[in-house]
Amino acid sequence: MFHTFQRLTLILTITIISSVAVIPLVSVVRDIKSYSDVNAPGVAFALTPDHGTAAIFFGNGTSVAVARVEGTQAYKGLMLRQNTTFTATDNPSNLKTSVSQLWGLKERFWKQPKTVEDIDKSAVEPVLKGLRAAVEAYLGNSICFVKVAFSPREMNNGYLADIVAGAVRQSGLVEVWAGRPAAPIFALFSKWLDKxxxxxxxxxxxxxxxxxxxxxxxxxxxxxxxxxxxxxxxxxxxxxxxxxxxxxxxxxxxxxxxxxxxxxxxxxxxxxxxxxxxxxxxxxxxxxxxxxxxxxxxxxxxxxGAYQRQPVYAPARGLAENVFHILNNPTSHVRKTATFGCCWKSRGRGCPMDFAGPLG
CATH class of the missing domain: 3.30.420.40 (ATPase, nucleotide binding domain)
Incomplete structure (x- = not known):
């Protein structure tokens, strides 16, 4: 069965702050002021069984690998778990949708009893928070949008995809499209960027x-x-x-x-x-x-002739370019889905300029 992807515009799906370490990188392109004031940079995270990486793509066509964050034992345990099932304690469809402002407030202020899914999302959150902190430190402002890729045990591993989506949502970020991209494709896109x-x-x-x-x-x-x-x-x-x-x-x-x-x-x-x-x-x-x-x-x-430039960061770099183009597409609905106040908090730089209003 074929899974067809169109670069930039069409993507069909095939994912410390505490006790983990952030490893920053020296940028191949460090001029962060060179990207357009109108376009928001594309930010992507890639998760592996033991760490996560982050990359940014700018409107001037340059990209940068920002950081690698090592996972906790709980994170590694989740990513390496051989058997996972999704129970009735959560609704998978909710986890796959864009951030709901009301749902986000509910989760922050009305704590529910811990379920297996809650524990698993908590295992992913430190890596996501570490990657986000590194990106925001690099940019000098907060971010509102991201996309996460990972290498699941199976391409249709719904449980892990739901857990990652839920953890992203709880962190206050919006993923720019539904579904879970596959790392190999975006590693190839990073080669396209360079070549x-x-x-x-x-x-x-x-x-x-x-x-x-x-x-x-x-x-x-x-x-x-x-x-x-x-x-x-x-x-x-x-x-x-x-x-x-x-x-x-x-x-x-x-x-x-x-x-x-x-x-x-x-x-x-x-x-x-x-x-x-x-x-x-x-x-x-x-x-x-x-x-x-x-x-x-x-x-x-x-x-x-093998291509292996920045091999650890290849999926995140390739994915970040796709995030940039989808986020800054004037017809994209996701541009209007930033969490309450996020665009304002980012001083307008975390969202495309035409949706960077005070309450966006």
């Missing part, structure tokens, strides 16, 4: 995310601003897997995802039959065992 090619010429790209907790593979078709995930594999390691087992799991998954033929047709046209590019984003990029597995499985040409 300026927008998926041209048409090709197949193998995207790899590898960490000490597992791996995520995606075979993506790209062409002129469109991407389609043709194959996908996400695997979290278990306690019973030793180093040899983990290497074997990754090698087998790689062999399966690159195995021809690529019998897919998009709009009646056969996709290319050769993988042209390799993109690696992870915090385990230079692990010798990982490199050995790549050498044993992939063509040397792919490995030598």
């Amino acid at each position: 300026g090619d927008s998926g041209l010429p048409e090709s197949l790209v193998l995207v790899i995310d590898k960490s000490e907790y597992g791996f995520q593979l995606a075979l993506i078709h790209q062409e002129d601003g469109w991407v389609d995930v043709l194959r996908h594999n996400y695997h979290l390691y278990t306690a019973t897997e030793n180093i040899t087992n983990r290497a074997s799991s990754l090698q087998y998954a790689l062999e399966e995802i690159i195995k021809p033929p690529f019998d897919y047709k998009l709009y009646g046209i056969q996709v290319p039959q050769n993988i042209k590019d390799l993109l690696i984003y992870c915090d385990d990029t230079w692990n010798p065992g990982f490199r050995s597995t790549l050498n044993a499985t992939l063509d040397a040409r792919l490995i030598q």
Whole structure:
């Protein structure tokens, strides 16, 4: 089944302050005054099993990776939990919607008994707060909008998506569209940002995310601003897997995802039959065992030409650009959904200028 994404305008869905550390980065572009006073910057967070990252995209076309925030043990426990179910104590549809001002006030001033979902949202909140604090310190003003990507155990892991959405809502931020974006696609968008090619010429790209907790593979078709995930594999390691087992799991998954033929047709046209590019984003990029597995499985040409600039921050950087364009689209409804007083608190800089009124 194909999942089609159009860059910038159409996205169909495939996510310290206390005891965690914030690692700020030196910006590749630090001139924060160069972006348009009319447009609000695009802000994105990307969550992994043990940390979160933040990035900003500005109206002058530049982007910056801002910070990495390490998660608490409670956060890691949630993100690595093998079995999750959504109980009747919360309404999933509520968690997926934009921030409701009245609901937000209700949650802040009328505390309800703790449920499993409340506890899980509390586990995510310190990372979100740390990322938000780093972004606001960088910009010099508060923010109102964000989008969060993460790598779930399955692309349709509704429980974790609902928990992240609820935690974002409780933090007072609005997500700029419903649904949960997949990290591999936005890692590819970060390459487009750097290369300026927008998926041209048409090709197949193998995207790899590898960490000490597992791996995520995606075979993506790209062409002129469109991407389609043709194959996908996400695997979290278990306690019973030793180093040899983990290497074997990754090698087998790689062999399966690159195995021809690529019998897919998009709009009646056969996709290319050769993988042209390799993109690696992870915090385990230079692990010798990982490199050995790549050498044993992939063509040397792919490995030598692999794109891996700012690999830890790639999904957040690519997502931030999409946030910017959707948020600043004059026809976007989300522009009017900032929490009460947020635009005013941000001195108008956290919202597009035409909706930065005193009560916006």
